[in-house]
Amino acid sequence: MSAPSAVVQNGQSSAAFGDPDFVLEVESLRKEYRVHRGKTIIRAVDGISFKLGKGEILGLVGESGCGKTTTGKLIMKLVEPTSGRIVVDGVDRTSLAKEDEIAYRRRVQMIFQDPYASMNPHFKVRDVLEEPLLIHGIGADNAERKAMISEVMSKVKMTPVEEYLDRHPHMLSGGQRQRVATARTLVLRPEIIVADEPVSMIDLSTRAEILQLMKSIQKEMNLSFLYITHDISTARYFTDRIAVMYLGRIVEIGVQDDIIDDPKHPYTKALIQAVCEPVSGRVGLMRELAIKGEIPSAADIPGGCRFHPRCPYATKECSDLPEPDLIDVGKGHSHACRRWKEI
């Protein structure tokens, strides 16, 4: 599918909302945590804006501490944003009353990272899948709910359905659990699925199977996916567009192939360069690493361009001038490096 092109700007008001091509629009979203009695402010998400198209898979990629999981939680309304807007289907959903929250979560569902911890061990598969229906009051009677459960079970290819319905989570493999977790979101017929590292705990031999399954369901149901991951290799395979996050901000966003084949931001370049691949002949060779050190604390974000202390191309202007906004380089590809032409 062709990805909708959207100029996305960090922290700046962009186009009007209500564009029917997009199911989710996020604008200048921020989440601050105050710790040490308010003396320290952790800026976990620091002004991000992006749009998610209908039937699109957007990858949110970055290292731990970049704010990708917090972004997912904000969209799920599991934590309240400090400021900014979350718009779903053209309607502002930034703050919701309790009863609206339940209705909201029917449309926006989440697949969690750890399939061993995200299911009640006392529940059978049947109960795991029925619970969301009961919470949302869907299905007139047992028979109708049963039919719905069977339908999603066959969607995630857990057939014959009867064989699995009475199993407890511990009787399933990691891959099977992640299928049940996917089925649990699908049973509500959501529009948006936030998947936070859905395959990082699955064995390599089944990882591809789960990704393929999720992708085929996504296509079939025309779902919109926010795929949160640290693994840029699976992101290339799974997503339509990728947003690279660093220390609470999007530093580059665009169509996946453009991001990986033609990255503009030095951080994206370093991230790609650091990925190992199963190709022989690297033993004993030191890898040139473009950037040094580790991601700084979100409680102490460097001034100027927040990447400048680790950037090999940083000059005085990078530390002195205010943080650059996203620069559009065409085809929906934008990045936040003011020196991109020179590097």
Add this chain to the structure above:
Amino acid sequence: MSETTNRADPVLKVRDLRLHYFTSKGAVKALDGLSFDLLPGEALGLVGESGCGKTTTGVALLNMPSPPGRIVGGSIVIDGTEIVGMPEGELRRAVRWSKISMVFQGAMNCLTPVYTIRKLMTETWKEHSVDGKFDKSALEERMLKYTRRVGLPDHVLGRYPHELSGGMKQRVVIAMALFLEPKLIIMDEPTTALDVIVQAQILNLIKELKRDLGLSYIFITHDLATEAEVADRIMVMYAGKMAELGMSEHIFSAAGGGDAASADDGSHASHGSRGPSHPYTQKLLASTPLLRKKVSELAFIPGATPDLIEPPPGCRFAPRCNFAKEKCRHDEPPVFEIEPRHQVACWKAMEDPEYERS
């Protein structure tokens, strides 16, 4: 490298190693007859899915199986000393950490939070040093030597674990493994919990240590891509057994996520090599997503790993293998050398006439 070390005596010799976990349901045959050698200065990569016996192999080499596990047979000779059957006290005093040490999976997050790094290292010394005696200034000197060796500033010794970043903690754990100057280090998923950039930094450090100290190591991971960076030889394990053991350039000669058949750029190192030869290795390679090459379909292996209490007869991979024939389901394939320094346990790979006929 291999020409000069070929003639040297192996630093580690493992023969028919068996380790079972005795559970209420029966004995789980976690390691069922494993044999391999490791040469001085060589890096061996141990790969496989969860439950294949990689970590069990690691702890077995220290003769430190976690209960209810027990080594039930075989031999482990480290630097000329047989350690199977050695009393616990002697293992502690004369083997662990002084001859062979281990970087445990997740160790960086298990450092005692109330000890400084200096105290942690001192404890390691007290536990394992040969004579138990030490001179304070010599100890301090050695601590500084290894902290610097792993690229940490001196003041780290006075810090507590929570004051350090993930990458720094992993460096501390590696320094602690090096501290008693063993010949061999086992590293179990040392970079799995780290971010890619930090992971690349740690992999560089490990290669540097190998080059500068002539260290031998066994690198355990589920990630084939990491192995390509750090291992001279690769051992692929499946269900407690070796499936394939070969030089990195053999195993990765045809790497290409999604289509293992195309050998595009690995060919320089592998003229005439048979390439990855066990169907399991081939499938694992094909299911690895590659960043720099776009693939539309990734392979996967249907089914799950077998029950190790009653493993399937014949080849343990047969139930999930596309090439399995009658023979594979009845007769267990022996480990067979299909070319120099390349062993495979597969009837198909060894071109067994009976397999070919059926």
